[in-house]
Amino acid sequence: MFRYLIPLALFLVLVVFLAIGLTRNPQELPSALINKPAPDFRLPQLKDPAKTFSAADMRGKVWMLNVWASWCIACRDEHPFLFRYAQSGAVPIYGLNYKDYRENALGWLGELGDPYLLSVTDLDGRVGMDYGVYGAPETYIIDKRGTIRLKHVGPVTPDVWSKEVLPVVQELNRQ
Amino acid sequence: MTRALLLICLLLPALAMAQVRTEEKPTDPAIEKRLANLSHELRCLQCQNQTLADSPSDLAADMRQEIREQMKAGKSDKEIVAFLTDRYGQFILYRPRVSPVTYLLWFGPFVLLLTGLYVLYQYIKHRRDSITEKPLTAEERRRAEEMLRS
Numbered sequence: 130m131f132r133y134l135i136p137l138a139l140f141l142v143l144v145v146f147l148a149i150g151l152t153r154n155p156q157e158l159p160s161a162l163i164n165k166p167a168p169d170f171r172l173p174q175l176k177d178p179a180k181t182f183s184a185a186d187m188r189g190k191v192w193m194l195n196v197w198a199s200w201c202i203a204c205r206d207e208h209p210f211l212f213r214y215a216q217s218g219a220v221p222i223y224g225l226n227y228k229d230y231r232e233n234a235l236g237w238l239g240e241l242g243d244p245y246l247l248s249v250t251d252l253d254g255r256v257g258m259d260y261g262v263y264g265a266p267e268t269y270i271i272d273k274r275g276t277i278r279l280k281h282v283g284p285v286t287p288d289v290w291s292k293e294v295l296p297v298v299q300e301l302n303r304q
Numbered sequence: 305m306t307r308a309l310l311l312i313c314l315l316l317p318a319l320a321m322a323q324v325r326t327e328e329k330p331t332d333p334a335i336e337k338r339l340a341n342l343s344h345e346l347r348c349l350q351c352q353n354q355t356l357a358d359s360p361s362d363l364a365a366d367m368r369q370e371i372r373e374q375m376k377a378g379k380s381d382k383e384i385v386a387f388l389t390d391r392y393g394q395f396i397l398y399r400p401r402v403s404p405v406t407y408l409l410w411f412g413p414f415v416l417l418l419t420g421l422y423v424l425y426q427y428i429k430h431r432r433d434s435i436t437e438k439p440l441t442a443e444e445r446r447r448a449e450e451m452l453r454s
Contacts, residue, residue, distance in 0.1 A: 155352060161393035228362070254366050261391040263349035263363055 160280040161261055167271045168259035172249035175226050175234055182223070182249045184275065191301045193222045193294075194269040195245070195285075196257060198229040199237035201265040207284035211244035214290060220270070220298045224248030227257045227265050270294060272301045335375045342381055343368060346388065347396050355398065
């Protein structure tokens with residue numbers, strides 16, 4: 130009798146695997162840069178292009194780099210939450226304006242508000258390429274020694290913030 | 305008027321896709337040939353089932369341009385692939401390298417095949433062993449002969 134149940138058992142195993150597969154997001158790839166030094170850059174600031182900002186300026190601090198663009202629809206969903214995270218004071222948030230025209234980017238910030246301490250302009254997407262950006266918005270948490278400790282692709286929703294980002298930030302700040 | 309409006313509406317999506325870094329027109333045939341070979345081996349990360357060569361996405365165009373520039377700068381294919389996997393991970397390779405992370409990917413199908421063959425072998429053996437010749441009884445023989453005669 131038992132042997133007739135074997136195909137059923139195998140089928141159930143397959144169902145479980147497929148069910149798990151359905152819940153996973155194929156757009157989320159393991160980052161090659163986790164626990165590697167954050168690629169350095171020096172880029173002009175969006176609001177004041179005469180000034181630059183470099184990843185090296187942030188040594189000794191835990192900070193968040195958020196890749197955004199005015200053409201990016203998911204960034205619009207994420208935007209209001211960024212204010213909340215910035216106000217919480219948990220981590221300084223800097224923006225990487227990725228492959229965007231300055232006037233569009235400034236218009237976007239003017240319309241929706243600016244949650245960033247500052248944003249830098251990555252017009253040709255070269256810095257984005259160094260960071261392995263393949264879809265905005267992307268968020269990186271970089272530790273005091275300048276190592277990338279977390280990467281999140283897609284909007285940082287309150288759920289992602291409280292379950293993934295905040296614990297990492299708090300842990301890194303304790304170190 | 306309506307036609308002009310329609311035209312504007314139709315062109316709007318193109319505007320939304322306007323890209324900042326433009327892919328240059330092919331100039332050097334040798335580099336284009338190398339690029340074509342290499343980009344068929346690389347995955348576009350935005351449209352994940354397309355190669356870098358086929359993908360129309362912005363990011364793919366950027367990557368092709370980056371590869372072109374690195375080739376012009378004299379980098380070997382190997383160095384360029386290393387540059388890309390350092391940033392995007394092995395997922396970008398259509399033929400990921402054999403490493404502990406990809407053992408399951410490379411050898412899993414063969415393990416499954418061998419398991420299947422073993423199960424099949426066991427099954428056939430079991431079935432063959434369970435078939436035993438049973439001599440006919442006198443009564444059965446008589447009936448069989450009767451059937452054959454008629």
